[in-house]
Amino acid sequence: MTENEIYAILSGVKYPGFSRSVVELGFVQRVAIEGDRIVVDLEIPASSAEIARALREDTARALTAAGHKNAVLNIAQPQAQTSSRGKNLAPHIKRFVMISSGKGGVGKSTAAVNLAVAAAMRGKQVGLLDADVYGPNVPRMLGLENARLDTRADKVTPPLAYGVKAMSMGMILEPSQALIWRGPMIMKAIEQFFTDVAWGELDALFMDMPPGTGDAQLSLAQCVPVSAGIVVTTPQSVALDDAKRGLDMFVKMRIPIAGIVENMNGFICPNCHTEHDIFGKGACEALAREYGTEMLAQIPIEPAIRKGGDSGRPIIYDQPSSETAKRYLIAADRLWTFLERSEGDNAGIQPVN
Numbered sequence: 001m002t003e004n005e006i007y008a009i010l011s012g013v014k015y016p017g018f019s020r021s022v023v024e025l026g027f028v029q030r031v032a033i034e035g036d037r038i039v040v041d042l043e044i045p046a047s048s049a050e051i052a053r054a055l056r057e058d059t060a061r062a063l064t065a066a067g068h069k070n071a072v073l074n075i076a077q078p079q080a081q082t083s084s085r086g087k088n089l090a091p092h093i094k095r096f097v098m099i100s101s102g103k104g105g106v107g108k109s110t111a112a113v114n115l116a117v118a119a120a121m122r123g124k125q126v127g128l129l130d131a132d133v134y135g136p137n138v139p140r141m142l143g144l145e146n147a148r149l150d151t152r153a154d155k156v157t158p159p160l161a162y163g164v165k166a167m168s169m170g171m172i173l174e175p176s177q178a179l180i181w182r183g184p185m186i187m188k189a190i191e192q193f194f195t196d197v198a199w200g201e202l203d204a205l206f207m208d209m210p211p212g213t214g215d216a217q218l219s220l221a222q223c224v225p226v227s228a229g230i231v232v233t234t235p236q237s238v239a240l241d242d243a244k245r246g247l248d249m250f251v252k253m254r255i256p257i258a259g260i261v262e263n264m265n266g267f268i269c270p271n272c273h274t275e276h277d278i279f280g281k282g283a284c285e286a287l288a289r290e291y292g293t294e295m296l297a298q299i300p301i302e303p304a305i306r307k308g309g310d311s312g313r314p315i316i317y318d319q320p321s322s323e324t325a326k327r328y329l330i331a332a333d334r335l336w337t338f339l340e341r342s343e344g345d346n347a348g349i350q351p352v353n
């Protein structure tokens with residue numbers, strides 16, 4: 001029996017709720033063979049005892065199946081306030097905001113772009129990382145599809161649009177280049193977004209995630225301490241529990257939840273400017289209460305939002321006096337209050353109210 005054999009067995013143990021193994025995710029801290037006993041130390045980012053229990057059972061089962069009954073498994077769950085596991089590949093960036101959803105096409109990228117531009121309009125130093133390596137669409141939404149990067153220097157300088165420094169796989173690859181990448185390559189690419197991009201000093205980096213609640217999110221959380229998670233959902237997704245999956249993922253990864261953006265609820269008539277309720281209100285608020293978080297914004301279905309995305313002119317910038325732009329701006333302010341309050345909490349200062 002060798003340590004490599006043990007690693008091979010652990011490579012078959014998936015982290016509960018994710019498709020990658022504890023080895024791939026870098027959660028195995030140590031494997032030791034002490035006489036006829038195996039010792040495995042794991043460090044996981046989750047707070048919940050349930051995940052640790054499931055992991056303990058799965059690991060024991062895998063080792064026993066391979067004939068190793070005498071194993072000691074230590075699972076450490078650091079009590080950090082953020083997803084940080086002590087690692088920050090981009091220390092010049094003060095805060096990392098992850099925008100995620102349980103389901104595709106609900107408006108994550110639209111929300112990420114408009115929130116980032118809103119924060120920039122408030123005078124913050126802001127970056128936007130398109131972490132959707134398979135379907136990057138931030139470049140188009142910011143009018144940067146023709147941006148060419150100078151890759152001769154040590155670090156790539158992110159192009160600026162509407163006061164936001166943006167970086168995306170879409171700026172590196174030709175649009176038609178099909179991405180048939182495997183997990184480890186994506187992890188490497190995500191790491192390079194932090195180590196090889198000259199972000200400079202930022203108040204916050206917004207991270208637009210691919211749909212789903214899995215590996216890309218976990219990879220990011222391993223690179224930087226995520227200060228806030230935002231779930232974007234539609235009223236239908238709430239009914240289908242997709243929104244819950246997004247929230248559960250943040251809970252699992254110990255990412256503080258800043259709030260929910262409910263998108264495509266209601267319709268503001270372009271002629272009479274009346275807001276029509278389509279799906280009924282309330283389900284999302286109830287969900288926010290259940291998770292002890294708040295509604296950051298309720299954004300109606302509005303043709304101008306899609307047009308703004310397609311033409312690279314975000315509605316927040318293009319039509320700042322529209323109802324939707326106002327709501328995104330309020331959402332950005334709420335997010336900022338959340339960020340500053342949680343920093344106060346971390347510093348042991350009691351927030352006022």
Ligand SMILES: Nc1ncnc2c1ncn2[C@@H]1O[C@H](COP(=O)(O)OP(=O)(O)OP(=O)(O)O)[C@@H](O)[C@H]1O
Binds near residue numbers: 106108110209302305
């Ligand atoms: N409130 C809205 N009103 C009208 N159109 C919208 C609204 N929100 C988003 N859209 C449009 O819906 C489409 C999907 O939005 P978006 O790309 O932001 O979703 P996504 O969650 O990032 O998708 P994916 O999961 O593929 O990354 C886009 O064409 C966008 O312009």
Ligand SMILES: [Mg+2]
Binds near residue numbers: 210
């Ligand atoms: Mg998207």
